[in-house]
Amino acid sequence: xxxxxxxxxxxxxxxxxxxxxxxxxxxxxxxxxxxxxxxxxxxxxxxxxxxxxxxxxxxxxxxxxxxxxxxxxxxxxxxxxxxxxxxxxxxxxxxxxxxxxxxxxxxxxxxxxxxxxxxxxxxxxxxxxxxxxxxxxxxxxxxxxxxxxxxxxxxxxxxxxxxxxxxxxxxxxxxxxxxxxxxxxxxxxxxxxxxxxxxxxxxxxxxxxxxxxxxxxxxxxxxxxxxxxxxxxxxxxxxxxxxxxxxxxxxxxxxxxxxxxxxxxxxxxxxxxxxxxxxxxxxxxxxxxxxxxxxxxxxxxxxxxxxxxxxxxxxxxxxxxxx
Numbered sequence: 179x180x181x182x183x184x185x186x187x188x189x190x191x192x193x194x195x196x197x198x199x200x201x202x203x204x205x206x207x208x209x210x211x212x213x214x215x216x217x218x219x220x221x222x223x224x225x226x227x228x229x230x231x232x233x234x235x236x237x238x239x240x241x242x243x244x245x246x247x248x249x250x251x252x253x254x255x256x257x258x259x260x261x262x263x264x265x266x267x268x269x270x271x272x273x274x275x276x277x278x279x280x281x282x283x284x285x286x287x288x289x290x291x292x293x294x295x296x297x298x299x300x301x302x303x304x305x306x307x308x309x310x311x312x313x314x315x316x317x318x319x320x321x322x323x324x325x326x327x328x329x330x331x332x333x334x335x336x337x338x339x340x341x342x343x344x345x346x347x348x349x350x351x352x353x354x355x356x357x358x359x360x361x362x363x364x365x366x367x368x369x370x371x372x373x374x375x376x377x378x379x380x381x382x383x384x385x386x387x388x389x390x391x392x393x394x395x396x397x398x399x400x401x402x403x404x405x406x407x408x409x410x411x412x413x414x415x416x417x418x419x420x421x422x423x424x425x426x427x428x429x430x431x432x433x434x435x436x437x438x439x440x441x442x443x444x445x446x447x448x449x450x451x452x453x454x455x456x457x458x459x460x461x462x463x464x465x466x467x468x469x470x471x472x473x474x475x476x477x478x479x480x481x482x483x484x485x486x487x488x489x490x491x492x493x494x495x496x497x498x499x500x501x
Contacts, residue, residue: 185416186245186288186344188409194219194243196228196277197250201357202292202350205405206247213409219243229272231279238280245288247408248277248330254364256319256389256455263322270326278333282341289345290412291334293327293420295397295461296320297349305426305464308349308419317458331420338418346415348408351424351463355401355482356489368398371435372487375442385447386439389454392432397424397462400482403475410473424463425475431456434479441483 193210197203198220210216219241226237228250252262252269259266274291281289298306299314311331316324330347337343354368362370371388378386407423415421429437435448465474477485 184413186413188213188245188288188413189215191244191287192217192219192242193245193247194221194238194241195247195249196221196273197248198222199357200249200251200253201355201359201401202353202404203247203249204357205355205401206249206408208402209405209409228276229269231272231276234276234280235283238284238286242284243281243286245412246277246281246286246290247412248274248289248291250277251292253323254359254366256457258364259320259323266322267326270323271329274326274330274333278330278337278345281345282337282343287344288412289334289343290408291330291345291347292408293331293347293349294323295349295351295422295424295463296324296458297328297331298461300458304460305462306422307464308422308467311420319455319457334420335418344416346411346417347420348411349420349422349463350404350407351397351399351422352461353399353401353404355486357401358486360490367396367431368434368438368483368486369490371438372442372483372490375435375439375444376487376490378446379442379444383444383446385449386444387449387451388431388435389451390431390456391452392435392448392450393430394456394458395428395430395460395462396434397426397428398434398479398482399424399475400477400479400485403477403482407468407473407475411468411471414471414473421467421471422463422465423468424465425479426463426465426469428460428462429479437480437483438487441480441487 300317358369
């Protein structure tokens with residue numbers, strides 16, 4: 179943290195974190211709990227269907243939060259995006275629309291909407307600055323999720339413009355860490371590779387298959403670093419434009435696969451299935467804007483993978499069945 183004057187003080191506030199059982203939401207909860215000066219409100223899916231407008235409106239009317247972190251979303255990797263396009267588009271638009279409108283109706287002071295780096299064009303200039311939004315076609319393998327998140331960014335801007343609301347949007351790069359989804363039908367690249375490497379090690383396999391060519395480049399941010407950034411921005415940022423959060427560094431999929439195998443202890447060979455889609459050739463965020471605000475990440479990829487694998491091993495039964 180820096181010593182600049184706060185634009186919004188979370189101290190003593192009632193804070194609602196949506197999606198608190200997911201990887202991002204649970205990390206934000208951990209970050210807020212470590213402060214010790216906020217009153218947290220959460221609600222599981224059995225208590226509150228965020229896609230249901232009347233349920234969301236009633237919940238906000240009853241609990242009256244001061245600040246809201248929008249971490250709830252329908253998410254998944256390339257396979258999930260390509261096979262469930264309607265869910266990815268409808269669910270996410272419904273969730274963000276209901277939360278933002280309910281926040282406005284109940285005079286919520288600060289909303290932090292979390293998006294994704296997939297909002298940027300497939301062939302955007304690297305590293306991708308905030309200004310790259312809507313300058314070209316999206317990556318087809320995750321366009322449905324991207325369109326929903328772009329709608330959320332514009333919704334935040336619309337409520338700022340029309341109602342003067344102090345709502346902001348945060349765009350994280352690819353995330354990984356405790357609470358990730360290791361179900362191979364829905365997992366993103368790091369948890370998918372970690373589970374496959376773990377199972378290959380247990381089976382004494384001589385090789386492991388990696389989707390795609392292994393040549394595309396990705397930036398990865400440890401989820402607790404994101405949570406630190408999100409809480410920092412809630413207090414220090416009040417701009418209309420969305421703001422990127424990342425490490426400013428990227429690696430090839432082959433490099434991250436090798437790092438995962440080293441952490442897991444799998445010593446077999448890696449075989450690349452080039453018939454599977456690679457997705458965007460490169461995804462690296464320009465993080466100069468958030469660094470100018472006074473924040474930067476501090477968990478290396480190697481250390482983050484070690485922490486993630488330790489968590490995975492402690493929670494392995496649950497992680498093998500999550501869907």
